[in-house]
Amino acid sequence: MRTSTSFCGELLDLVRERNPLVQCITNDVSMNIAANVLLAAGASPAMVSAEEEAAEFAGIAAAVTINIGTLWAGAVPGMKGAAREAGTAAKPWVLDPVAHYATAFRRQVVSELLELKPTIIRGNASEVRALAGDVSQGQGVDSRDSSASARGSALTLARRHRCIVAVTGDTDFVTDGTRSAVIEGGSPLMPKVTALGCALTCLTGAFAAVAPGQPFEATIAALALFSVCGEDASHRAQGPGSFQPLFLDALAAIGPQRLDAEARISLQ
Ligand SMILES: Nc1ncnc2c1ncn2[C@@H]1O[C@H](COP(=O)(O)OP(=O)(O)OP(=O)(O)O)[C@@H](O)[C@H]1O
Ligand SMILES: Cc1ncsc1CCO
Numbered sequence: 013m014r015t016s017t018s019f020c021g022e023l024l025d026l027v028r029e030r031n032p033l034v035q036c037i038t039n040d041v042s043m044n045i046a047a048n049v050l051l052a053a054g055a056s057p058a059m060v061s062a063e064e065e066a067a068e069f070a071g072i073a074a075a076v077t078i079n080i081g082t083l084w085a086g087a088v089p090g091m092k093g094a095a096r097e098a099g100t101a102a103k104p105w106v107l108d109p110v111a112h113y114a115t116a117f118r119r120q121v122v123s124e125l126l127e128l129k130p131t132i133i134r135g136n137a138s139e140v141r142a143l144a145g146d147v148s149q150g151q152g153v154d155s156r157d158s159s160a161s162a163r164g165s166a167l168t169l170a171r172r173h174r175c176i177v178a179v180t181g182d183t184d185f186v187t188d189g190t191r192s193a194v195i196e197g198g199s200p201l202m203p204k205v206t207a208l209g210c211a212l213t214c215l216t217g218a219f220a221a222v223a224p225g226q227p228f229e230a231t232i233a234a235l236a237l238f239s240v241c242g243e244d245a246s247h248r249a250q251g252p253g254s255f256q257p258l259f260l261d262a263l264a265a266i267g268p269q270r271l272d273a274e275a276r277i278s279l280q
């Protein structure tokens with residue numbers, strides 16, 4: 013078992029060296045912030061989702077991320093085609109089950125996507141609790157549960173689907189069903205900026221792309237980068253409006269040593 017978390021800095025370096033192409037099938041709200049987060053961190057985002065090309069594009073992407081935030085029926089074949097292609101090509105793909113508990117349509121699509129075996133599931137506490145079958149108080153896309161209360165649900169899900177599960181909130185938790193990590197940091201301003209979690213899902217794809225066979229470490233590194241940069245930006249921000257550009261600047265400016273020095277990760 014690893015006792016050091018210096019893999020975070022190493023993986024950040026690799027993202028910048030390799031500039032991985034990440035196919036982001038994400039919601040309409042998150043398109044701009046997700047692409048900017050990936051560019052700032054050093055990855056190469058492409059928002060390619062049409063049924064006619066999503067699977068083909070997954071063939072050239074280094075990772076695929078799928079987010080059901082603004083779901084409509086026409087989006088589903090592209091999502092499933094890209095997930096299938098990623099699975100066939102043994103490329104990582106990340107699922108963000110936004111508000112999957114809210115409607116029968118979302119529940120159905122998420123269950124079909126889960127059958128295609130995501131490498132990583134990233135959600136907020138209410139989403140992770142509900143996906144595991146636990147009581148959830150989520151309201152639309154917003155969590156109403158504490159992230160600490162979703163740790164058991166994350167373990168259940170990771171074991172059930174044999175994947176990595178990341179639950180975010182005031183503290184973050186990552187597990188592969190056996191090993192776990194708690195990541196502290198971030199800022200209460202982060203949930204006040206829309207789609208930062210969606211952007212983090214896409215960034216997790218970028219880290220997984222440069223860490224084949226190590227999706228647990230990749231997920232921790234992506235979340236740690238968000239936590240350190242979010243906390244840093246919050247020291248200078250006056251509110252959610254000024255936080256967003258400061259956060260992008262922090263993502264672009266941070267180096268591997270500073271990430272390793274400031275990340276607060278406990279491996280369990
Ligand atoms: N209260 C908080 N304190 C510190 N960091 C937070 C807090 N809430 C969320 N974060 C951070 O914000 C980022 C996004 O996580 P969050 O759980 O808000 O995602 P989400 O609910 O899926 O977001 P969205 O649906 O708006 O994209 C993570 O890096 C997380 O650590
Ligand atoms: C606000 C919103 N609505 C659907 S997706 C989304 C972005 C945050 O999940």
Ligand SMILES: [Mg+2]
Pocket residue numbers: 108110135136153209210
């Ligand atoms: Mg979300």
